Amino acid sequence: MKVIRANSAGFCWGVDRAINIAREYAQKGNKAVYTDGPLIHNRQMMDVLEKEKIKEVGDYQSKSELHIDEQEKEDSVMVVRAHGISPERRKYLKSLGMQFRDATCPDVGIIAGKIKQHARKGYKTVIFGDPKHPEVIGLMGYANNNGHVIQSKEDIDALPDLGNDVCMVSQSTMFMHEFEELAAYLQESYPETQVFNTICGATRDRQTDLVKLVDEGAEAIVVIGGHHSANTRKLAKLAKMQNKPTFHIETADEIDALDLDVFEVVGVTAGASTPDFIIDQVCSKLEARG
Numbered sequence: 001m002k003v004i005r006a007n008s009a010g011f012c013w014g015v016d017r018a019i020n021i022a023r024e025y026a027q028k029g030n031k032a033v034y035t036d037g038p039l040i041h042n043r044q045m046m047d048v049l050e051k052e053k054i055k056e057v058g059d060y061q062s063k064s065e066l067h068i069d070e071q072e073k074e075d076s077v078m079v080v081r082a083h084g085i086s087p088e089r090r091k092y093l094k095s096l097g098m099q100f101r102d103a104t105c106p107d108v109g110i111i112a113g114k115i116k117q118h119a120r121k122g123y124k125t126v127i128f129g130d131p132k133h134p135e136v137i138g139l140m141g142y143a144n145n146n147g148h149v150i151q152s153k154e155d156i157d158a159l160p161d162l163g164n165d166v167c168m169v170s171q172s173t174m175f176m177h178e179f180e181e182l183a184a185y186l187q188e189s190y191p192e193t194q195v196f197n198t199i200c201g202a203t204r205d206r207q208t209d210l211v212k213l214v215d216e217g218a219e220a221i222v223v224i225g226g227h228h229s230a231n232t233r234k235l236a237k238l239a240k241m242q243n244k245p246t247f248h249i250e251t252a253d254e255i256d257a258l259d260l261d262v263f264e265v266v267g268v269t270a271g272a273s274t275p276d277f278i279i280d281q282v283c284s285k286l287e288a289r290g
């Protein structure tokens, strides 16, 4: 079977940076490293990190109280996940009395900055994204209790009157065309809306490269990444939108169960938090088939 691997498959710079920050402390050897919820959305990579003494505490949305032994706190560091957190959560983590290190992706930091800057001036914030995703939960914390999350035109129709000062941003991993469509729709009711397309470069590259796989002759697409990973799920959705049979898997072990024998050329891509070792395993296994 011929396998075409997308150029951008695998870690984005924000994920790479967060892992390097956590590893930096763990490798110094004298610090226990804790992350408030998963540092990145890939279970297999979090397992690798756990073996390096980088330990996830708390919950998926970074909302729960953390219980860390007082003695352990002295020799440990709390590292903030790549998805970022709200200012309230930051305050809480800092109050734990541990060393604190922020590994929020700078691209998420830019979105938070836009919201904060406008909320200070009294703007209402509209975020295009998934209200249950940790990035969006964190971003809402910057909106000064004047934030709304929308995913559709119906959600926009259901908004209360926002007045004249409105600012719209996007979760970093959304589809460009959907953001543009919803921004235009919001501007029909609020023509003065300040629109900031905050979909990150890594997301755009992965989406563009997926379409390229189809142009290069891929008959089916295998998307590798965590089922919780927003950008991986989006890639799988985009692949289906190209009318190609799509298989979203987390590891190479799942390949045997897939009905791939009818295809001669398969495209492979992966979410921004999928490690290279899993992509390599998947590609080798696919190449060995047929």
Ligand code: SF4
Pocket (backbone or CB within 6 Å): 012, 013, 014, 015, 082, 105, 106, 107, 108, 172, 173, 200, 201, 202, 203, 231, 272
């Ligand atoms: S997907 Fe984008 S926003 Fe998220 S960590 Fe990667 S570069 Fe940062």
